[in-house]
Amino acid sequence: MTLKKTLTIAGSDTSGGAGMQADLKTFQEHGTYGMVALTVVVTMDPNGWTHNVTPLPTDLLQKQIDTALSTGIDAIKTGMLSTEEIIRIAGEAIANSGTTNVVIDPVMVCKGDDEVLNPGNTDAMIQHLLPLATVTTPNLFEAGQLAGIGTPKNIDDMKMAARKIHELGAKAVVIKGGKALATEKATDLFFDGEAFYLLESEKVASTNNHGAGCTFAASVTANLANGLTIKDAVIEAKEFVSAAIAHGWALNDYVGPVMHGAKSRFGAPHVTVTEI
């Protein structure tokens, strides 16, 4: 039996909820074969959980990407790319690979940390990554940065941001309203270049959602590798992450990761899809 091959170009979240750990767990749950090209290692101060981001040498990143791509990859996801050089290397490698299922999760901050990784990264993502994206999955803050309109505050703002990000070259855009948008439901906006859809699930009253964004984007990636349409890939990803958040748990006093394997064990909450 052969499996679809999924590659994440991402950072290591040593605490296991986000980053390449989330991606590999999510790929496994979707029945794809997961591979990793590691960009940075994120460690946490045991007293206070301050994040430290340590990039790996870029020649080592290039070797990892070359290794993985040589196997013939069905879908690629990008996650935390902490410098402009890393973003350029990832973009050039994806473009040269000819891979057509590309999910760009434009990670700009760690949850709980307000500091943007590097302000120059936004322009580098616009130049090197968005034109390659089958789907890009910014959260509210990231969408505002990419679109250059500031953080969206309502659905109309999200629509404007999605249009701008689509014009920058992404084929489809999901803006995750998630916990940050002041709506009753956990509401995401999907734009396929033609129509807008709201994806809604019950908002979970918990802060145990560390890794939700990575898990969502990794689900989309695996679903595309498995042959789903973009729209179906995004809807299933919303179900998958909703289940993962509903069963989020406290790893310690500082961080509550999602439960990546929750959907297969407990089923998924209902997701409504409405064209607007």
Ligand SMILES: Nc1ncnc2c1ncn2[C@@H]1O[C@H](COP(=O)(O)OP(=O)(O)O)[C@@H](O)[C@H]1O
């Ligand atoms: N409290 C919550 N309840 C239900 N869904 C949530 C909650 N928080 C986030 N989500 C969902 O999780 C996914 C990731 O969103 P978000 O947490 O905003 O991204 P990121 O982790 O990249 O900041 C989205 O589908 C969002 O709607």
Ligand SMILES: Cc1ncc(COP(=O)(O)O)c(C=O)c1O
């Ligand atoms: C390596 C890495 N990638 C990505 C993220 C973003 O995670 P989230 O899915 O919560 O947006 C984090 C956050 O801590 C991280 O450490």
Ligand SMILES: [Mg+2]
């Ligand atoms: Mg994120």
